[in-house]
Amino acid sequence: MGGISLCTEPALDESAMLIAEGVSKNFGGIKALNSVCLRILRGSITGVIGPNGAGKTTFFNIVSGFYAPSEGRVLLNGRDITGLRAHHIARMGVSRTFQVIRLFPFMTVLENVLVGQNRNVTHGLSSLFHSLRSGKEAKLKDRAMELLEFVGLADHRDALAGELSYGSQRRLELARAVAADPALLLLDEVTSGMTYQESMDIVERVRILRDKGCTVLVIEHDMNFIRKICDHVVVLNFGCKIMEGTPLQVQRNPEVVEAYLGKDYQ
Amino acid sequence: MGVLVSPVIWAYVGINLILTLSLYLNFYCGQFSLGVAAFMGLGAYLSAVLTVTYGLNLNLALVISAAVTCGVGILLAFPALRLKGFYLAIATIGLVEIFRVMFKNIPFIGGTAGFSGMVGTSLPLLYAWVILTLVLVWKLEHSRLGWAMRAIQQDETVAEMMGLNTTYLKVVSFGIGAAVAALGGGLYAHYMFYIDPDAFGFHRSLIILLFLVFGGQTMWGVLVGVPVLTILPEAVPQLGGMRMVFYGAILVLIMNLRPQGMVPEDLVRKLHGRYFPVHGTRTR
Numbered sequence: 001m002g003g004i005s006l007c008t009e010p011a012l013d014e015s016a017m018l019i020a021e022g023v024s025k026n027f028g029g030i031k032a033l034n035s036v037c038l039r040i041l042r043g044s045i046t047g048v049i050g051p052n053g054a055g056k057t058t059f060f061n062i063v064s065g066f067y068a069p070s071e072g073r074v075l076l077n078g079r080d081i082t083g084l085r086a087h088h089i090a091r092m093g094v095s096r097t098f099q100v101i102r103l104f105p106f107m108t109v110l111e112n113v114l115v116g117q118n119r120n121v122t123h124g125l126s127s128l129f130h131s132l133r134s135g136k137e138a139k140l141k142d143r144a145m146e147l148l149e150f151v152g153l154a155d156h157r158d159a160l161a162g163e164l165s166y167g168s169q170r171r172l173e174l175a176r177a178v179a180a181d182p183a184l185l186l187l188d189e190v191t192s193g194m195t196y197q198e199s200m201d202i203v204e205r206v207r208i209l210r211d212k213g214c215t216v217l218v219i220e221h222d223m224n225f226i227r228k229i230c231d232h233v234v235v236l237n238f239g240c241k242i243m244e245g246t247p248l249q250v251q252r253n254p255e256v257v258e259a260y261l262g263k264d265y266q
Numbered sequence: 267m268g269v270l271v272s273p274v275i276w277a278y279v280g281i282n283l284i285l286t287l288s289l290y291l292n293f294y295c296g297q298f299s300l301g302v303a304a305f306m307g308l309g310a311y312l313s314a315v316l317t318v319t320y321g322l323n324l325n326l327a328l329v330i331s332a333a334v335t336c337g338v339g340i341l342l343a344f345p346a347l348r349l350k351g352f353y354l355a356i357a358t359i360g361l362v363e364i365f366r367v368m369f370k371n372i373p374f375i376g377g378t379a380g381f382s383g384m385v386g387t388s389l390p391l392l393y394a395w396v397i398l399t400l401v402l403v404w405k406l407e408h409s410r411l412g413w414a415m416r417a418i419q420q421d422e423t424v425a426e427m428m429g430l431n432t433t434y435l436k437v438v439s440f441g442i443g444a445a446v447a448a449l450g451g452g453l454y455a456h457y458m459f460y461i462d463p464d465a466f467g468f469h470r471s472l473i474i475l476l477f478l479v480f481g482g483q484t485m486w487g488v489l490v491g492v493p494v495l496t497i498l499p500e501a502v503p504q505l506g507g508m509r510m511v512f513y514g515a516i517l518v519l520i521m522n523l524r525p526q527g528m529v530p531e532d533l534v535r536k537l538h539g540r541y542f543p544v545h546g547t548r549t550r
Contacts, residue, residue, distance in 0.1 A: 064427055090429035104420040106531065107413075114410075115417040118429030125438070127410040128402075137410065180429060 017042045017215040023072035032058040034239040045216040047226040050236035056219045060186050064096050065089035093183030097173040105162030112161050113144040116179030147175045187218045269500045277457045280392045282492045284450035286477040288443045295439035296419035300471040301358035302447045304365035307466030308335045309448025310455035318383040328452045332445040339444025343437040369463035380462030387456045482527025
């Protein structure tokens with residue numbers, strides 16, 4: 001087994017969007033992540049795969065600031081973001097979706113996207129005196145509508161988010177995450193429960209986002225999806241990075257097959 | 267039906283409207299606070315002292331006491347808002363009790379004997395403040411700040427991850443709520459001519475909570491619930507000291523028959539066309 005990998009890369013690296021240096025996370029006696037080192041290249045789509053409980057979502061939670069790592073550090077664009085509060089990290093350009101859908105269910109579709117917009121948006125008391133039909137608010141709405149059109153939900157703008165179908169809710173989560181113009185987008189099983197056609201739709205959208213300069217990190221179980229869009233794949237198992245490489249390399253690696261299917265397979 | 271022409275009743279309605287809106291502002295940001303009686307009391311005593319002892323103009327006194335109470339609210343928010351849900355509710359009940367006992371033990375404001383000598387206000391003045399408060403709440407609901415607060419109400423963790431500074435937003439909601447409660451308290455003090463510490467006990471917060479729950483936790487619900495629940499017990503003079511029993515029975519009934527309240531949010535949406543966007547406008 002791969003086990004602990006040592007970090008040899010220099011901390012400052014122009015081509016890296018995200019660097020994890022020996023990131024560990026303990027929950028009581030359980031090591032959910034064990035000295036994970038990663039370098040995510042700017043403008044890439046990187047897949048994070050592994051069996052259930054491998055620590056994939058834990059890794060996302062650490063990057064997005066939901067909790068701080070027990071050890072190690074995380075660098076975004078060369079800046080240390082370890083232990084910063086989540087809203088701070090979000091405003092530095094990290095945006096995410098959730099494994100279990102977490103929209104604001106009693107707000108409208110449009111309002112959900114509006115809340116996601118945090119670039120240059122402040123929440124001072126002076127905003128009480130702004131008109132919603134002109135100026136900044138109107139611009140925010142137009143931008144939000146563009147995003148709803150991008151994911152195909154423009155017609156549902158005034159529906160409550162909680163009333164949408166499952167697939168639509170997933171797409172709304174994507175729109176809300178993209179609303180912040182993120183530099184790094186974390187997608188946690190964004191296609192789970194979707195039909196083949198729907199997930200190919202998502203593939204298309206994610207490619208467009210990457211082409212616009214967004215770095216994307218995806219957690220996926222669907223190898224078809226991974227093969228289609230990922231330049232690079234990282235495999236986690238029991239909190240350790242067991243290998244990384246192109247989708248093809250990873251798929252052929254006996255260690256990966258073993259992690260998923262057990263020792264006696266083949 | 268004689269009560270409907272009694273100005274005192276309508277004064278009560280106005281004051282209760284302001285107090286319930288104060289609680290609503292906390293709920294709007296997802297904060298289950300019951301501290302409204304404490305801030306009401308602080309506002310009542312501050313404004314009363316300002317007008318009676320220092321001879322200030324009533325409106326000026328109201329503004330100053332609201333501002334000071336807002337500051338106190340913000341200071342108290344930092345420790346209090348570390349607590350969530352019912353824990354915050356319990357802590358704010360404690361807050362109410364602390365303030366009540368504090369008022370009792372300050373001889374300068376009359377202690378247990380209470381404080382009097384306030385110059386009466388008038389109904390038009392009172393309702394001018396009610397309308398001002400309603401405008402504040404309406405503008406908040408239709409602003410960026412309001413969207414952000416509602417997002418926190420629905421899922422605080424996600425709101426934080428969407429880049430919202432949840433600590434700041436919760437403190438702001440607590441501060442505004444405290445200022446509005448102080449305004450209600452000041453008007454109460456000047457309409458009643460006399461205040462004593464026991465008027466600002468926990469039961470006050472509880473009744474205001476009942477108004478909000480009965481109405482349905484929307485601004486329109488407050489506008490419906492407060493007049494109904496303020497006037498009803500007065501229309502039945504036989505109730506007398508049984509008023510709290512009446513409120514208790516109402517609470518039990520509403521929880522069983524219509525737990526979402528009289529004017530819940532989906533009703534507001536329906537009444538404003540097929541789907542009423544809370545932020546008000548359709549851009550295209």
